Amino acid sequence: MSGCILKLEEALELLKEHQIFDQVIGEFPAQLSFEHISYDSQAIKANTLFFCKGANFKPSYLTSAIQAGATAYLAESAYESITDVPAIIVTDIRKAMAVLAMAYYDYPQNKLKITAYTGTKGKTSSVYFLKHILDQQNHGRTALFSTIVTYTGGAYEKSALTTPEALELYRNMHQAVENGLTDLVMEVSSQSYKTNRVYGLTFDIGIFLNISEDHISPIEHPDFEDYLNCKLQLVKNSRLAVINAETREFERIYQTARAHAERVVLFGNATNHAAKDYYFDHLMNHDGVLSFEIAGDTVENQTGPLLNGSYEMNMLGAFNVENALSAMIAAKEYGCDRAICARGIAETSIPGRMNLMKVNDITIVIDYAHNYVSMYNLLTTIKEDFPLGNKIVLFGSTGEKGISRRKDLGRVAGEFADQIIITEDDPQGEDPMKICLEIASYVESFDTPYEIILNRSKGIEQALTIAQPGDVVILAGKGADAYQKRHGVDEYYETDMGAVKRILNLA
Numbered sequence: 001m002s003g004c005i006l007k008l009e010e011a012l013e014l015l016k017e018h019q020i021f022d023q024v025i026g027e028f029p030a031q032l033s034f035e036h037i038s039y040d041s042q043a044i045k046a047n048t049l050f051f052c053k054g055a056n057f058k059p060s061y062l063t064s065a066i067q068a069g070a071t072a073y074l075a076e077s078a079y080e081s082i083t084d085v086p087a088i089i090v091t092d093i094r095k096a097m098a099v100l101a102m103a104y105y106d107y108p109q110n111k112l113k114i115t116a117y118t119g120t121k122g123k124t125s126s127v128y129f130l131k132h133i134l135d136q137q138n139h140g141r142t143a144l145f146s147t148i149v150t151y152t153g154g155a156y157e158k159s160a161l162t163t164p165e166a167l168e169l170y171r172n173m174h175q176a177v178e179n180g181l182t183d184l185v186m187e188v189s190s191q192s193y194k195t196n197r198v199y200g201l202t203f204d205i206g207i208f209l210n211i212s213e214d215h216i217s218p219i220e221h222p223d224f225e226d227y228l229n230c231k232l233q234l235v236k237n238s239r240l241a242v243i244n245a246e247t248r249e250f251e252r253i254y255q256t257a258r259a260h261a262e263r264v265v266l267f268g269n270a271t272n273h274a275a276k277d278y279y280f281d282h283l284m285n286h287d288g289v290l291s292f293e294i295a296g297d298t299v300e301n302q303t304g305p306l307l308n309g310s311y312e313m314n315m316l317g318a319f320n321v322e323n324a325l326s327a328m329i330a331a332k333e334y335g336c337d338r339a340i341c342a343r344g345i346a347e348t349s350i351p352g353r354m355n356l357m358k359v360n361d362i363t364i365v366i367d368y369a370h371n372y373v374s375m376y377n378l379l380t381t382i383k384e385d386f387p388l389g390n391k392i393v394l395f396g397s398t399g400e401k402g403i404s405r406r407k408d409l410g411r412v413a414g415e416f417a418d419q420i421i422i423t424e425d426d427p428q429g430e431d432p433m434k435i436c437l438e439i440a441s442y443v444e445s446f447d448t449p450y451e452i453i454l455n456r457s458k459g460i461e462q463a464l465t466i467a468q469p470g471d472v473v474i475l476a477g478k479g480a481d482a483y484q485k486r487h488g489v490d491e492y493y494e495t496d497m498g499a500v501k502r503i504l505n506l507a
Contacts, residue, residue, distance in 0.1 A: 026086030044068035094196035108173035119209025129327035133344030145186035153179025163192035206238025352479020361469035368479030372408035389470035396425030410442030420450035426485035
């Protein structure tokens with residue numbers, strides 16, 4: 001990227017400062033500066049510092065990088081067969097990537113107001129809410145790093161990871177600054193802390209939405225304790241910690257925040273509202289428009305006027321009100337008033353998140369719900385807001401990760417659905433029928449009828465075929481995803497909405 005540079009002397013000093021430097025192997029030219037940094041051997045330019053990272057890294061990648069112009073490499077151990085270029089050996093390649101990426105891109109995080117979200121569910125909806133609010137105030141100068149898309153001031157681009165690798169993270173921040181953006185709203189996954197993608201990064205505001213068992217697998221977190229510990233890093237590394245008081249493990253999260261953050265703000269529902277700085281109440285569904293009230297705000301100061309009052313939004317569910325309220329709290333800290341918050345919330349729509357449509361008196365809901373807490377919230381909200389008619393639920397579960405979801409999703413669907421269609425959802429290298437049968441074994445604990453239709457589009461067609469007027473068809477798990485992950489490849493998928501429109505001959 002034009003204008004970016006990393007001096008060898010600075011790099012070595014930083015690695016020593018963070019106590020991850022081991023040794024230098026070979027001779028470096030005097031006054032060396034790297035014009036590029038990369039871990040992708042297929043994206044190397046002249047004078048690149050190449051990072052040898054990843055469990056599947058092969059020495060041949062390093063050879064290719066050197067042939068393409070890499071002038072040095074950084075790794076956790078030396079490659080003795082490689083003598084063409086010198087090496088920097090470190091004790092933690094991931095931390096090294098974060099530390100050096102910050103420096104290479106001239107610490108762009110210091111030029112942005114950054115709000116970060118973590119939680120088992122709701123991160124994407126929340127960052128969309130906050131971006132819509134802040135855009136009202138700063139005239140569209142809010143960067144967005146989300147599970148769905150990345151925005152740095154140009155075109156919206158599909159995201160590869162919820163939280164990018166460190167080199168991409170700081171490159172994106174730099175692009176945002178170069179494009180004149182002033183704010184950044186981002187999702188921070190537990191994996192990003194486990195793999196040190198956000199190592200050394202302090203957020204202006206860190207928002208902890210919720211936590212429940214998820215991402216427990218051999219390639220993610222070995223157990224819930226590891227998962228929680230990773231998520232706790234957010235409140236340890238935020239100046240202001242905003243916490244949903246309804247979350248599981250609240251006391252531990254709260255005490256951790258009190259010990260590390262400069263300030264802590266609590267929000268939640270009206271239960272025990274005296275202990276919360278903000279709370280919501282009086283939810284009412286008006287044909288798909290949800291109205292609610294915010295109360296409890298008593299601090300009118302330089303951060304903005306009181307948020308208390310009535311609001312509306314185009315998504316259902318108390319969990320979405322929690323997401324919206326968290327965004328309003330952050331927006332107030334940045335000086336947004338109640339009118340700006342109300343307008344931003346009302347205008348927010350999120351691809352694949354609680355998208356509702358009605359055709360022939362059949363309600364169709366498309367939502368990304370893919371774990372226990374999100375599916376539970378989705379189905380209980382639908383049953384409350386649409387008490388009549390059968391609830392036909394189509395869903396699957398991912399292959400090779402989040403193994404516990406199969407039991408969780410099977411049980412929650414078995415409890416709340418009237419009819420179930422189990423299908424594939426990013427099977428990767430696993431047999432999708434095996435995954436579906438495993439889910440079915442937990443559905444069978446209930447009397448809920450189910451069928452397995454592996455082809456997701458055909459499963460949606462079956463759900464729409466059996467639905468009668470007054471029924472609700474719930475398509476869960478993929479949201480707006482336009483692919484099926486299979487054997488490491490993103491295969492084209494028409495999207496759930498695309499399938500619905502094709503099957504029902506909608507424009």
